[in-house]
Amino acid sequence: MVNLTIDDKQVTAPRTATIYEAAKINGIKIPILCHDKKLKPFGACRMCLVEVEQMKGRQIPACTTPVTEGMIIRTTTPDIVKARKMVLELLLLNHPLDCPVCDKSGDCDLQNLTYEYKVNSNRFKDEKFNHTIDYNNPLIERDMNRCVLCGKCARICDEIVSYGALTFIDRGIETKIGCEFDDGLNCEFCGSCISVCPVGSLLARPFKHKARFWAMTKHTSVCSYCGTGCNLTLGVKDNKVLTTIYDEEQGFHKGQLCVRGRFGYQFINSTKRLTKPLIKKNGRLIESTWDEALELVAGRLKGGTEVAALATPRLTNEELALFKKLLLENIGTKNFDHAAGFAHAALTDGLEKSFGTPASSASILDIQKSDFLLVIKTDAYETHPVVGFEINMAVKNKGSKLNIISDKRGKLSKLPETNTFVHVPGSEVAVLNALAKIILDEKLVSAAAASVPGYAELEKALVPFSAEAVSVQSGIAAADIKKLAYEYAAAEKALIIFPIGQGYAGHAADLASAVANLAILTGKYDKEGCGVLCLSEKNNSQGAVDVGFYAQDGALGGLQILDACSTGTVKTLFIAGENPLTSYPDRSRVKAALEAVEFLVVSEMFLTETAAMADVVLPVCSFAEKDGTFTSTDRHVQYFKAAIRKSVQIKSDHEVFSALITLLGGTAPTSPSATFSEIASKTPGYSGLSHVSLRKDGAYAPVVITPSLVVTQVAPYKTVEQGKLAMVTGSALYHNGTLSQHGEGPMHVCPEGYIELSRADATAQKITDSDMINVSSSTGSMQLKVKVSPRMPAGVVFVPYHFSESPINTIWSGSPVTLVALAK
Amino acid sequence: MNPITPIINGMKITLKHMFMKPVTLQYPTERPQVAERFRGLHGLKVSHSKAKCVACYLCPTVCPAKCITVEAAEDSNHDKYASVYEIDMLRCIFCGYCVEACPVDALKMTGEFELANYKREDFIYSKERLLEK
Numbered sequence: 001m002v003n004l005t006i007d008d009k010q011v012t013a014p015r016t017a018t019i020y021e022a023a024k025i026n027g028i029k030i031p032i033l034c035h036d037k038k039l040k041p042f043g044a045c046r047m048c049l050v051e052v053e054q055m056k057g058r059q060i061p062a063c064t065t066p067v068t069e070g071m072i073i074r075t076t077t078p079d080i081v082k083a084r085k086m087v088l089e090l091l092l093l094n095h096p097l098d099c100p101v102c103d104k105s106g107d108c109d110l111q112n113l114t115y116e117y118k119v120n121s122n123r124f125k126d127e128k129f130n131h132t133i134d135y136n137n138p139l140i141e142r143d144m145n146r147c148v149l150c151g152k153c154a155r156i157c158d159e160i161v162s163y164g165a166l167t168f169i170d171r172g173i174e175t176k177i178g179c180e181f182d183d184g185l186n187c188e189f190c191g192s193c194i195s196v197c198p199v200g201s202l203l204a205r206p207f208k209h210k211a212r213f214w215a216m217t218k219h220t221s222v223c224s225y226c227g228t229g230c231n232l233t234l235g236v237k238d239n240k241v242l243t244t245i246y247d248e249e250q251g252f253h254k255g256q257l258c259v260r261g262r263f264g265y266q267f268i269n270s271t272k273r274l275t276k277p278l279i280k281k282n283g284r285l286i287e288s289t290w291d292e293a294l295e296l297v298a299g300r301l302k303g304g305t306e307v308a309a310l311a312t313p314r315l316t317n318e319e320l321a322l323f324k325k326l327l328l329e330n331i332g333t334k335n336f337d338h339a340a341g342f343a344h345a346a347l348t349d350g351l352e353k354s355f356g357t358p359a360s361s362a363s364i365l366d367i368q369k370s371d372f373l374l375v376i377k378t379d380a381y382e383t384h385p386v387v388g389f390e391i392n393m394a395v396k397n398k399g400s401k402l403n404i405i406s407d408k409r410g411k412l413s414k415l416p417e418t419n420t421f422v423h424v425p426g427s428e429v430a431v432l433n434a435l436a437k438i439i440l441d442e443k444l445v446s447a448a449a450a451s452v453p454g455y456a457e458l459e460k461a462l463v464p465f466s467a468e469a470v471s472v473q474s475g476i477a478a479a480d481i482k483k484l485a486y487e488y489a490a491a492e493k494a495l496i497i498f499p500i501g502q503g504y505a506g507h508a509a510d511l512a513s514a515v516a517n518l519a520i521l522t523g524k525y526d527k528e529g530c531g532v533l534c535l536s537e538k539n540n541s542q543g544a545v546d547v548g549f550y551a552q553d554g555a556l557g558g559l560q561i562l563d564a565c566s567t568g569t570v571k572t573l574f575i576a577g578e579n580p581l582t583s584y585p586d587r588s589r590v591k592a593a594l595e596a597v598e599f600l601v602v603s604e605m606f607l608t609e610t611a612a613m614a615d616v617v618l619p620v621c622s623f624a625e626k627d628g629t630f631t632s633t634d635r636h637v638q639y640f641k642a643a644i645r646k647s648v649q650i651k652s653d654h655e656v657f658s659a660l661i662t663l664l665g666g667t668a669p670t671s672p673s674a675t676f677s678e679i680a681s682k683t684p685g686y687s688g689l690s691h692v693s694l695r696k697d698g699a700y701a702p703v704v705i706t707p708s709l710v711v712t713q714v715a716p717y718k719t720v721e722q723g724k725l726a727m728v729t730g731s732a733l734y735h736n737g738t739l740s741q742h743g744e745g746p747m748h749v750c751p752e753g754y755i756e757l758s759r760a761d762a763t764a765q766k767i768t769d770s771d772m773i774n775v776s777s778s779t780g781s782m783q784l785k786v787k788v789s790p791r792m793p794a795g796v797v798f799v800p801y802h803f804s805e806s807p808i809n810t811i812w813s814g815s816p817v818t819l820v821a822l823a824k
Numbered sequence: 825m826n827p828i829t830p831i832i833n834g835m836k837i838t839l840k841h842m843f844m845k846p847v848t849l850q851y852p853t854e855r856p857q858v859a860e861r862f863r864g865l866h867g868l869k870v871s872h873s874k875a876k877c878v879a880c881y882l883c884p885t886v887c888p889a890k891c892i893t894v895e896a897a898e899d900s901n902h903d904k905y906a907s908v909y910e911i912d913m914l915r916c917i918f919c920g921y922c923v924e925a926c927p928v929d930a931l932k933m934t935g936e937f938e939l940a941n942y943k944r945e946d947f948i949y950s951k952e953r954l955l956e957k
């Protein structure tokens with residue numbers, strides 16, 4: 001700490017603080033325009049000028065100058081006010097000042113400062129800027145006439161997003177922020193640049209002219225797409241969510257969002273939302289009343305084990321817990337599951353065995369504290385972009401070493417000094433086992449490892465996984481595998497990250513255990529900056545596991561439930577929010593099951609293709625219309641409140657399950673918070689939590705680990721066959737599950753399914769970008785649009801699974817690698 | 825005093841006034857001379873055959889009676905305009921703040937004061953009705 005005097009006040013500040021930070025800590029406000037606490041100091045605008053006595057009263061920028069012992073600083077002398085006024089006059093000189101039509105008005109730093117410093121006239125005269133406005137993309141409008149050249153957009157896009165779409169171009173008075181070749185913007189559309197722009201140069205087009213900043217009420221919430229658990233501020237007017245608002249104080253991510261969180265909110269007020277219960281009569285779904293629908297459903301639920309359920313992990317913890325209670329206690333069936341069963345196996349089977357608890361040992365906050373990051377699949381960026389930002393920052397700012405084991409390259413591969421080891425699809429578990437074997441053979445294990453149960457068995461089971469053997473199988477050089485093992489073992493803090501989800505069938509129990517083995521062998525699992533971070537796919541995937549909404553004790557799992565529908569052992573199927581027809585493997589199997597089951601109930605926001613097959617469809621509300629908690633991938637339990645009122649004919653899933661419990665003669669909890677107290681009393685790590693205690697920042701549910709070393713099964717996949725390519729599935733950056741199809745932003749940039757293939761394969765098959773080609777596998781064939789990309793290795797193609805219009809489960813039956821043939 | 829006297833005195837005054845020139849304005853046969861600064865019905869000014877209003881929402885923001893509804897939209901040239909502009913004359917208190925707030929001088933108050941109508945809906949003046957003719 002250093003002592004200094006700011007405006008005659010004796011204060012202290014950390015040694016590393018700048019004058020601006022020191023003042024801020026002590027409640028003294030210095031105006032800024034180009035500074036952002038997330039970014040490196042820049043010093044472009046000179047709004048933050050202060051006088052320092054030791055510097056002979058010279059005016060220096062507070063945002064870039066570090067404090068020193070005994071500094072005497074003045075922040076508002078008449079000279080400084082004059083200087084700041086001049087800065088504003090010069091900025092306003094070429095500024096269009098079209099606040100009446102500028103969406104930033106009301107939230108604009110330039111406008112606020114102009115008002116605060118009473119800049120009513122301008123001593124200077126010059127022409128206004130006349131830059132062409134960039135309307136080239138559907139999400140971000142760039143009006144460089146309003147730009148104050150603070151550089152924040154270019155800096156955030158480089159420092160945090162690591163995309164580098166924007167930069168200063170030209171010199172002197174001509175300087176502006178531009179894109180490649182001064183062309184239109186075409187990037188990953190995370191919107192980070194919009195959020196930090198202090199003026200109206202960068203604006204969200206989906207929100208264009210929708211409302212004034214001051215006319216909206218702001219509601220904090222939690223993003224309902226992926227498991228990162230980003231916090232959101234929703235801008236609401238007339239009971240409609242109109243936009244997401246940036247709040248740099250929110251969450252670990254300081255208000256940063258990805259394209260889905262920022263631009264994908266339109267499903268909330270979509271006109272396609274279901275508004276009334278539907279009942280199938282004479283083969284058609286007819287609008288009905290809640291009483292009739294619930295009565296009918298309750299009657300069909302009295303079937304004990306003939307009833308089964310699938311729920312989406314997008315529901316709140318309270319809803320999943322209540323659904324489970326309904327199924328177990330009031331209906332009497334254990335047959336319920338989520339995420340097709342396999343997509344949560346990494347947690348419920350893999351980490352459960354290895355760590356004794358179905359949860360990751362590390363949190364997202366550990367990423368920036370780690371020296372060595374090992375990512376399995378570059379897709380971790382696409383599935384969890386804001387976790388990707390943390391990885392970017394760890395590598396670029398903190399100097400963490402990043403290594404990636406993946407079946408294709410990706411955005412993370414472009415980070416500085418990053419090694420991407422591209423392996424043959426499906427061989428990741430073998431590679432991880434080879435790493436474990438080297439660590440064992442070379443005595444790189446931690447002292448405690450030998451006493452962990454399963455050590456001897458693992459040592460024996462790893463015999464076939466010599467670096468050389470695995471090198472042949474995976475295509476990664478033996479020397480690289482060895483080097484990686486040494487580096488991992490040598491790193492002080494090492495963290496392994498891998499995504500799971502319905503597109504990642506290979507990332508199941510064995511992969512999770514193979515990863516956990518490495519962490520346990522080297523003792524890097526329960527320390528800061530170390531461990532295993534399994535990125536769960538949906539906003540509440542971890543919560544669904546925590547409340548136990550999955551098949552246990554020999555009950556039927558996701559896919560078995562479908563088979564039981566086909567064979568007739570399950571007669572009533574209740575699907576809450578899942579869309580298996582598009583997102584579960586093997587479409588014909590799913591379709592057969594849904595057709596065969598006697599009675600199908602679907603509770604949904606939209607009439608999905610699954611809901612269209614139902615006997616009863618119950619319209620339920622979105623996250624913005626209900627209260628509850630979500631548990632993010634690192635067990636951050638977060639409470640959120642409804643931002644808008646739901647329409648009268650819609651119920652929350654919690655209300656639906658409560659009503660059904662009552663109809664079946666049970667007693668239902670009165671509110672989600674009552675259900676939550678029940679969860680808190682039963683769930684490990686949740687004890688003591690309540691809606692009230694979670695209200696502010698939520699809480700991390702502690703993870704207690706009992707390590708075991710687990711022998712993993714390595715299934716060999718056939719990846720080469722004459723004339724065929726190895727297809728891997730997964731997530732696209734712009735989408736998450738099938739819900740993002742109802743977000744305008746994601747659909748603007750990525751409206752349809754596609755197949756991504758290497759240049760070599762494209763040339764060989766004489767295919768070019770945007771061609772429609774026929775892709776066929778042993779289970780079916782379909783048309784997909786081609787995306788030729790340099791990141792794909794020859795012989796491997798990638799398809800994302802989110803789209804109802806191009807359901808890839810027609811050609812994919814759940815194998816991590818599928819052989820496909822392409823034809824024009 | 826005789827109780828009849830005050831009545832007679834009163835009648836006298838009444839009779840006298842019957843033959844005097846009336847002091848009030850004989851509306852509707854006579855029309856008032858409305859002062860230039862009178863605050864009557866609003867008018868949306870037109871320039872280049874378009875409403876000048878750019879839908880900045882300042883008038884609905886400042887309006888103390890909260891009777892102005894504006895909805896903005898983007899036209900084919902990416903310019904902002906008011907796709908909806910409505911004033912509920914039943915709630916308007918004719919304070920003129922809206923006119924004062926308008927940054928582009930798009931709004932005025934006219935001398936039009938005959939705002940009576942039969943149906944409540946008819947008191948809601950749409951953009952079409954407010955545009956100066």
Ligand code: SF4
Nearest residue numbers: 098099102105108200
């Ligand atoms: S950027 Fe700010 S000052 Fe400039 S026109 Fe927009 S609101 Fe007004």
Ligand code: SF4
Nearest residue numbers: 157187189190191193
């Ligand atoms: S939207 Fe994101 S990727 Fe695109 S320019 Fe802005 S910060 Fe960069």
Ligand code: SF4
Nearest residue numbers: 147148150151153197
């Ligand atoms: S566009 Fe905005 S963020 Fe970027 S330099 Fe200009 S004012 Fe700053």
Ligand code: SF4
Nearest residue numbers: 223225226230258261
């Ligand atoms: S989708 Fe995931 S990463 Fe993106 S904003 Fe939402 S929670 Fe964050």
Ligand code: SF4
Nearest residue numbers: 877878880881883926
């Ligand atoms: S203040 Fe003027 S420009 Fe703004 S909405 Fe009202 S009439 Fe239109």
Ligand code: FES
Nearest residue numbers: 034043045046063
């Ligand atoms: S805020 Fe310090 S120079 Fe811009």
